[in-house]
Amino acid sequence: MSDDGDAALMEASLMAVADAGIDIRHLLFERFLAAYPERRPAFLNLDAASRRMTDETLQILFGLAAGEGWVWPLVAELVVTHRNYGALPADEYDAFVDLTIDELGRAAGTAWTVAHAAAWRRQGEALKAMIRRALAEWRSAMPGGAAAAPA
Numbered sequence: 630m631s632d633d634g635d636a637a638l639m640e641a642s643l644m645a646v647a648d649a650g651i652d653i654r655h656l657l658f659e660r661f662l663a664a665y666p667e668r669r670p671a672f673l674n675l676d677a678a679s680r681r682m683t684d685e686t687l688q689i690l691f692g693l694a695a696g697e698g699w700v701w702p703l704v705a706e707l708v709v710t711h712r713n714y715g716a717l718p719a720d721e722y723d724a725f726v727d728l729t730i731d732e733l734g735r736a737a738g739t740a741w742t743v744a745h746a747a748a749w750r751r752q753g754e755a756l757k758a759m760i761r762r763a764l765a766e767w768r769s770a771m772p773g774g775a776a777a778a779p780a
């Protein structure tokens with residue numbers, strides 16, 4: 630379901646961060662990898678992955694607010710391709726989503742009001758719930774991480 634109010638607030642935050650010229654991925658990945666240092670070796674190309682993970686997370690959050698139909702298939706695919714990087718529990722995805730919003734808020738500066746924060750956090754909760762659903766659906770479709778044998 631789209632939320633035009635959230636989408637407008639979120640767009641304003643993205644514009645504020647773009648105007649400030651701040652690339653949030655640096656502090657975001659510094660904090661994420663400080664929290665999960667054992668994941669560091671999975672990033673073969675941290676520069677490329679940090680750009681893509683940050684951009685994609687922001688796009689998905691904005692897409693959720695805008696009620697975009699591509700969000701669910703993208704999240705479902707993302708969760709299954711990420712199995713290549715290890716067994717990632719939902720809590721780690723939660724942390725990445727929360728840290729992305731934290732760093733966006735920090736970069737937005739005075740443009741980050743209570744209303745802007747609430748819009749991002751609301752869509753963040755929706756994304757975390759969607760990731761949990763995708764993890765559960767893949768677990769039941771592919772127990773043990775492998776494709777089910779044909780009947």
Ligand code: HEM
Nearest residue numbers: 668671672673674675678681682685686710714721722725
């Ligand atoms: C909202 C959550 C996330 C999004 C949208 C996201 C998105 C992406 C994207 C677009 C890529 C580029 C390649 C690909 O499509 O596989 C990627 C790579 C990667 N992601 Fe994520 N990701 C998320 C969460 C996580 C989490 C929680 C981890 C935990 C460690 C993680 C680990 C990785 C790794 C290891 C790579 C490959 C890096 C490399 O080859 O250098 N991602 N991610």
